[in-house]
Amino acid sequence: ARFRYLDLSGKWRFKWAAQHADRPADSFTSLEFDDTLWDLIDVPGNWELHGYGFPIYTNIEYVFAHDPPRIAYKGPEGSSYNPVGAYRKVVKLPWSPAEHCISLHLGAVTSAVYVYINGVCVGYSQDSKLPAEFDITRHVSA
Structure with a gap:
């Protein structure tokens, strides 16, 4: 089998929400x-460095109260902060998808990611800054 690589770096459509309840509809x-x-954002990238939300540093006090299993934002009473980013990119493959197995490799995602291809959820990964890979062969169309 031949391997081909398609770099998806570049501009992606992006919608940010400060809390899960305000995320875009499915x-x-x-x-x-x-x-x-939607806005455009550079991928790979860090949305906090593009003006969405704020950076969380581990060399200073956490912005979340440590109360396992509940974690809440240490903001004003009644406020919450659990940011969600939705990314979209339409990709036209430069080869026939029938000729190859197709995997989507994500080098790192902070927290968790659901991956959708053509409206179908093809995978989920959870862990901070670790790679994730999904077999998307049967979900890609010409």
Whole structure:
């Protein structure tokens, strides 16, 4: 089998929410979804360095109260902070998907990621800054 590599680095459509409840509706995973009003963000990248949310450093006190298994933002009473970022990219493969097995490799994701291809959830990964790989062969179309 021949291996081909397609780098997906570059501009992606991006929608940020300060808390999970405000994330985009699941319809954003559909190929037909109109994301033209979403921002553009560089991938790979860190959304905090692009003005979304704020960086969390481990060499200073946590911004979250340590109360396992509950973790809450140490902000004003009644506030919450559990940011979610939704990324979208339409990719046209420069080869026939029928000719190859196709894997999606993510070099690192902070916290957790759901991966959708053409509206279908193809995988989930959870752990901070570790790579994740998904076999997306049967979900890719020409």
